[in-house]
Amino acid sequence: RLGIFLRMLPRENRYARVMLAGEDLVVFREGLAARCTYRDVFVQQRVWGSVLTEERFYGFWMRTLLAPVKSKPKTKKKGGQKNSGGQNTSDEEGFSQVITRGSWSDEDRLFELAVGDSGTAGAIYLNENENRSTTIKVGLDGAFNPRVQVGGSIFSPEIRNLDPYSEEGRLHPSWMDAPAHSMYLHRGTRLDGLLKDDYPWRISVQNGMIPKTGKIGWIVDIERSDGDRGKEFNRICDGCSSTIYKVWHKCTECDEFDFCSKCVVHAEDTHNHKFEAIT
Ligand SMILES: [Zn+2]
Ligand SMILES: [Zn+2]
Known part of the structure; x- marks a missing residue:
């Protein structure tokens, strides 16, 4: 048996072959058989020499x-100690x-x-x-x-x-x-x-x-939510890919860079530019 480990690509029914824990497994371990699912897949082979990092x-x-x-x-459970599981939820x-x-x-x-x-x-x-x-x-x-x-x-x-x-x-x-x-x-x-x-x-x-x-x-x-999302802008947030509602935060330094109200909070870490809020 062969063991081929696949990673799902961001498109439907596309996969890439990857190593498992840095190892290119060719022999399939017995213990993995129980976790197998059988499917028809098409494999996009990655050229060896460049290791795909898990980002x-x-x-x-x-x-x-x-x-x-x-x-x-x-509270840390000690090894072997049985969880008595209190009745209090x-x-x-x-x-x-x-x-x-x-x-x-x-x-x-x-x-x-x-x-x-x-x-x-x-x-x-x-x-x-x-x-x-x-x-x-x-x-x-x-x-x-x-x-x-x-x-x-x-x-x-x-x-x-x-x-x-x-x-x-x-x-x-x-x-x-x-x-x-x-x-x-x-x-x-x-x-x-x-x-x-x-x-x-x-x-x-x-x-x-x-x-x-x-x-x-x-x-x-x-x-x-009361079901009312507020004004919809024809913009997709560059942080989380959702449609922008209510307030559109537009980067004042880049040509096309927009954040929603949630992503702009972390802009200092993710896109450290000045933003303009448009309502
Ligand atoms: Zn966002
Ligand atoms: Zn910018």
């Missing part, structure tokens, strides 16, 4: 959420719960997946105020399309014999299989991301530069 942040930057996240400092003392396999910081708000992995990247039970908490989940489905849940239950519906209060239970990807009419699940595509603007939420997942990582990755914005 993508593989995961999500939770740039805008319904409220600032204040999570409880994570409500937030204590105004804290939000953040569940992820990787690390989390309230300031950076990055959910990272292992390169090539799919599934739940992270879940937040967001404490907005003393009366309201909202579930937010993000992840990639089996074909690497972004999925977002806003509202609904923090629990995944089909977890077999897992403890529903455990991290594994709540990170189980079965929430992505909600029926098409679900009002909580939002499906994006691998190429175009997601943009839904409807009462009560505006949900956007777009590829863009994540200043903290210096790499391109999925940028997530979740805000309350």
Whole structure:
């Protein structure tokens, strides 16, 4: 058997051959067989001698959420210790719960997946105020399309014999299989991301530069919305590729460079020029 590792290119049904962890694998390891999916693909062969560097942040930057996240400092589990999983899902003392396999910081708000992995990247039970908490989940489905849940239950519906209060239970990807009419699940595509603007939420997942990582990755914005986006400019943001509404930030030094109101906040790191705000 041969092992050929492919990277999806930014066009439908295009792939490039890559090395795995710096190694050109020709023999297929037995252990990988279970993770295989069989498909017909056309391969664009990259000429050896130039190694493709991984310039993508593989995961999500939770740039805008319904409220600032204040999570409880994570207590480290000792190896082998069984997770007793308290029965308490409500937030204590105004804290939000953040569940992820990787690390989390309230300031950076990055959910990272292992390169090539799919599934739940992270879940937040967001404490907005003393009366309201909202579930937010993000992840990639089996074909690497972004999925977002806003509202609904923090629990995944089909977890077999897992403890529903455990991290594994709540990170189980079965929430992505909600029926098409679900009002909580939002499906994006691998190429175009997601943009839904409807009462009560505006949900956007777009590829863009994540200043903290210096790499391109999925940028997530979740805000309350009355469905009114405001004035639309015939402009695409050069930071996150979304259409610009309400305020158009135009670079005063470049001929054609525009930012939306979210990307202009980080202009110092991404495009350090003077901007003019046009309404
Ligand atoms: Zn933008
Ligand atoms: Zn400029």
